[in-house]
Amino acid sequence: MADNEASQPNLWSSRLMFILAAAGSAVGLGNIWKFPYIAGENGGGAFVVVYLLCIAAIGVPIMAAEVLLGRAGRQSPINTLRALVRRSGASKGWTLIGWMGVLGGFLILSFYAVIAGWALHYIFQAGSGTFTGASSAEVSGVFDDFLASPWTMLFWHTVFMAGTVAIVARGVNRGLEFAIRWFMPVLFVLILLLVGYAMVVGDFAAGFGFLFGFDFGALTVAGVQEAMGHAFFTLSVGMGAIMAYGAYVPGNVSIPGTVLTIASVDTVVALAAGLAIFPIVFANPDLEAGAGPGLLFVTLPIAFGNLPLGAFIGTLFFILISFAAITSAISIIEPALAWTVEQFRITRARVAIALGGICWFLGIGSVLSFNVWSNVHIVGERTFFDFVDYVTQVWMLPIGGFLIVLFAAWVLPKEIVTEQLGFSSGFKWKLWLVLGRVVAPIGVLLVFVYTTFLA
Numbered sequence: 329m330a331d332n333e334a335s336q337p338n339l340w341s342s343r344l345m346f347i348l349a350a351a352g353s354a355v356g357l358g359n360i361w362k363f364p365y366i367a368g369e370n371g372g373g374a375f376v377v378v379y380l381l382c383i384a385a386i387g388v389p390i391m392a393a394e395v396l397l398g399r400a401g402r403q404s405p406i407n408t409l410r411a412l413v414r415r416s417g418a419s420k421g422w423t424l425i426g427w428m429g430v431l432g433g434f435l436i437l438s439f440y441a442v443i444a445g446w447a448l449h450y451i452f453q454a455g456s457g458t459f460t461g462a463s464s465a466e467v468s469g470v471f472d473d474f475l476a477s478p479w480t481m482l483f484w485h486t487v488f489m490a491g492t493v494a495i496v497a498r499g500v501n502r503g504l505e506f507a508i509r510w511f512m513p514v515l516f517v518l519i520l521l522l523v524g525y526a527m528v529v530g531d532f533a534a535g536f537g538f539l540f541g542f543d544f545g546a547l548t549v550a551g552v553q554e555a556m557g558h559a560f561f562t563l564s565v566g567m568g569a570i571m572a573y574g575a576y577v578p579g580n581v582s583i584p585g586t587v588l589t590i591a592s593v594d595t596v597v598a599l600a601a602g603l604a605i606f607p608i609v610f611a612n613p614d615l616e617a618g619a620g621p622g623l624l625f626v627t628l629p630i631a632f633g634n635l636p637l638g639a640f641i642g643t644l645f646f647i648l649i650s651f652a653a654i655t656s657a658i659s660i661i662e663p664a665l666a667w668t669v670e671q672f673r674i675t676r677a678r679v680a681i682a683l684g685g686i687c688w689f690l691g692i693g694s695v696l697s698f699n700v701w702s703n704v705h706i707v708g709e710r711t712f713f714d715f716v717d718y719v720t721q722v723w724m725l726p727i728g729g730f731l732i733v734l735f736a737a738w739v740l741p742k743e744i745v746t747e748q749l750g751f752s753s754g755f756k757w758k759l760w761l762v763l764g765r766v767v768a769p770i771g772v773l774l775v776f777v778y779t780t781f782l783a
């Protein structure tokens with residue numbers, strides 16, 4: 329076969345393994361922590377509709393483009409783009425996509441590790457019975473105290489970064505595959521259990537209505553912007569993470585079917601997390617949907633505090649969130665890591681430590697944003713944490729995704745695309761052309777230009 333599979337020593341062991349790894353990348357804090365809180369801040373329903381539309385019309389084609397490019401190039405995103413630019417006779421400028429992804433990865437992982445550190449801390453909070461029988465005010469107090477302690481937060485941030493580095497250092501197949509295969513399904517079952525709890529104890533009708541009642545009056549321009557940015561973030565697209573994983577996909581795996589599966593799993597987990605959280609919010613007068621980044625860390629502990637076996641379930645839940653976060657974190661760093669290893673022939677372990685160190689250092693800014701630097705603002709009202717989150721989600725990922733899909737659908741020679749997608753005519757081909765050439769890039773452009781410049 330024309331595929332250069334032999335040039336890539338690190339292949340996923342099966343189609344299922346790739347699905348699990350990519351779903352492991354996609355499903356993370358974005359689904360369980362971020363989606364509920366930004367849906368809450370943006371009034372629910374209408375925001376969710378825009379988010380779902382962006383996933384389907386923009387995120388899925390871009391994810392297909394990333395896997396396609398990754399597998400066609402079989403190297404780190406930077407070198408994959410370099411190779412494909414050469415094969416297409418295109419401008420070298422396209423390799424900038426790879427560099428932007430590397431930079432985006434540093435920024436995203438820096439704050440991602442801080443929030444994952446919160447989840448780690450909460451494993452012990454839940455496990456030691458802090459929430460057992462606690463009122464919603466007490467649970468909120470525990471969270472506020474934690475935010476006010478930079479050293480505790482820095483400690484857990486450090487633990488999480490160290491864990492990520494340790495896994496990444498061991499390579500793609502070992503460790504990672506095992507973790508994903510077991511933890512993802514258990515996490516999913518636990519979320520369903522919490523949805524069940526919310527149905528019985530929370531105000532489920534209000535929570536459901538909030539998420540799926542389409543109140544377009546509540547939608548703001550900033551909300552549309554955030555919905556699109558989050559569609560990129562939650563699917564891990566726009567910065568080359570999925571492209572890096574695509575380089576390890578065996579030649580016989582079908583890209584469109586696989587990508588649809590991954591996006592569906594990701595979406596279902598996010599919606600389920602929303603259905604677990606909002607009924608609890610609406611059943612507790614002390615809580616509000618727009619509470620911001622702390623939403624998960626106050627709502628679910630209230631549920632755990634009142635559930636039979638709550639300390640146990642709570643502990644397990646935060647363990648699983650931490651695993652979901654780590655399976656995402658390793659993919660965030662993979663583009664930079666793979667490139668450095670290829671380029672300088674240094675061992676993965678050394679590179680992992682160096683890159684992890686950079687992210688750790690940047691993350692200190694996010695740690696301080698919640699306490700010592702909470703009054704330091706960069707661009708408008710944003711703390712350092714808000715700023716890094718905003719720049720990556722609203723600017724870097726959409727611009728990266730836009731360029732990726734343009735390159736795959738317009739610039740790459742047809743025979744390369746056909747070889748990867750497995751079809752070159754008929755309905756599927758036309759659908760790819762329409763989505764990849766028109767719908768996805770124009771969709772990003774419209775939302776981006778409208779929300780950034782015109783509104």
Ligand code: PFF
Pocket residue numbers: 353354355356357358359436560561562563564565567568569570656657659660
């Ligand atoms: N998709 C991850 C989440 O939802 O938690 C976050 C993420 C992973 C973003 C990988 C970007 C990325 F490249």
